[in-house]
Amino acid sequence: MNPNTVIVRFETVAEQTAGPVRRIIGFTRARELFSLIDSADLEANPRSAKAGPVTESILESITETPDTFVFKTKGILVGASSYEKLQRNRYRLTFENTKIEGILDGGHNTLALGTHILVHALGDNAIKRKVRTWADFKEFWEEHRDEVEDLRARKASDDDYDSSALDFLIPLEVLVPSNLEDDESTDAFNSSLLSICSARNNNVQLTLETKAGKKGFYEVLRSALPMEIEERVEWKSNDGGDVKVRDLIALSWIPLSKLDLDDMPKILPQNIYRNKGECAKLFDDFMSRDDVSRATDGEYTRKVHNKQVMSALKLAGMLPTLYDKIYKDFPEAYKANGGKFGNINVVKVAANMRTQPTTYFTERNVDYSYPDGLIMPLVYGLKALIQVEDNGTVAWATEPMKFLDEHLAVIVRKYRPVLDAFRFDPQKVGKNEGSYDLIYDAFETQLERQSA
Known part of the structure; x- marks a missing residue:
């Protein structure tokens, strides 16, 4: 040898x-x-x-x-x-x-x-x-x-x-x-x-997400997801799914953070991108509360009974599809504002790649591959489209797909100064709280103009 x-x-x-x-x-x-x-x-x-x-x-x-x-x-x-x-x-x-x-x-x-x-x-x-x-x-x-x-x-x-x-x-x-x-x-x-x-090599532990899934905390969200996405999620360790459940849990805090409940966890918007582990831990703690879920089958499993939380998780079931829509449409919205998306350093053009790039959740073909840090503030901006009803539940204030079709280009125009300031560094854009505040305001402004 x-x-x-x-x-x-x-x-x-x-x-x-x-x-x-x-x-x-x-x-x-x-x-x-x-x-x-x-x-x-x-x-x-x-x-x-x-x-x-x-x-x-x-x-x-x-x-x-x-x-x-x-x-x-x-x-x-x-x-x-x-x-x-x-x-x-x-x-x-x-x-x-x-x-x-x-x-x-x-x-x-x-x-x-x-x-x-x-x-x-x-x-x-x-x-x-x-x-x-x-x-x-x-x-x-x-x-x-x-x-x-x-x-x-x-x-x-x-x-x-x-x-x-x-x-x-x-x-x-x-x-x-x-x-x-x-x-x-x-x-x-x-x-x-x-x-x-x-x-x-003798120290292996269950992940937090696996434990939470065993407790039943994901059932409402799971039932709200389109079947094509639900089938691709790795709900427990080593079951072979391509979509990480912690990605879904991080996104779920977008509608959950709109709820007006006592002692609601405070989630920094950038943590939905940069600290999904914390999002998963806070989700587990929140879902364990007696005002959110109740014990079933002894004390191990629990069932969500809070209607406000259930309404938020049902909206969360739509977010992966909206996420993929933003990922697919963002390049065209950027180009509509005079930008050359294919020239951005971190962007790969599909025509130059050996493998066809696709969206993360729905596996739709896209023309470009790029880090999701560039769009996370836009995904978070969807929170501005969520309203709290009189009974405390949450619902869409407008149909989000149609809203994105009509207003994404305008919002991206307001977003460009942030991208330019950080030279399209996905880490800096995705971790900067100001990026999320600016985009949330942009979504809110367009919603108000639409309603006027």
Whole structure:
């Protein structure tokens, strides 16, 4: 067997030694994973990586909070039987026996991070749906080697460079023999890798969304969704859906936040985009309240009985379709105001892509692929179209589809200064509270003019 060799560079690094093992631990940039993915494999990992809620949550964290992602993950654990310390925090690692050496833990992190790289290399979010296993990923990785290498070669000075793609930090831990000159110590190291690897792979917990689904908190929303969307949602861990339930829960706070109930949770509008985990937690807490749901079948499951909440969740069932409509129509609305949508840095033109891009929820073909951070303020603006009735329930003040057909271009004209100010950076646009306030006012103004 020919040994596989890789050089990794740490941004910050420290070394610790105990018995036959030396631990090299620190932070590395995502771009350092290219060579690691090429040379190391998951053969040594006892749990094969598979796409699902775990990898989706990791991808979400990378997209929404790249600056703090390094503190939200255990990162990747690598074992190598031989190494050499180089200059500038670099280490040359050699994997001589890939049955016990390579990626020992963090397989799901590696799969998610590799998928993230592929998405940016190909400019195609649909890759997330196509990569279901590590074998799928490796096949795509090799098939699109040219695009991957092109992304790897890009520099910060390049016009098409997206700093969020490769410059965020990842925790990397490397286990190597403490004394390469001592055969007994090296043998002890190799023997210890199996037990270390096994111990690192025995901690799996149910997600918050899975627990909430088991309690029955999603039933009203589930019944309100069009069947074509409901069937694509991963309502519980590993059931194979392409749509994340936490995306639906985040959107549901748009109508829920219109309710006039005691002690309503306060949701910052930008958190619907940047902190869906918090949205899911607050949803679970809110739905657990006795004034919202009551216990059934003992104390474990609950049924929603609050009519105001039920009315809001029924409106939430329409939001995925409206979300996709905005995603599809936004480019034309932008062009109607003199803009050249295809020239925007983060936008990919369908005609230039290998795979036809589609909308997220309904899988409708679209002419462009772009980050959803650009449209989240527009999606939030739909809240202005929701009115509170005399009995406290909520309803549409106007038919939202028709409203978007008639007014989206005008609203986007008011939105352009925000996009220009942030240079179409989806992270900055999607996380800025002022973006949401401006668009909410724009929706409200157009609704008033329509009603006048």
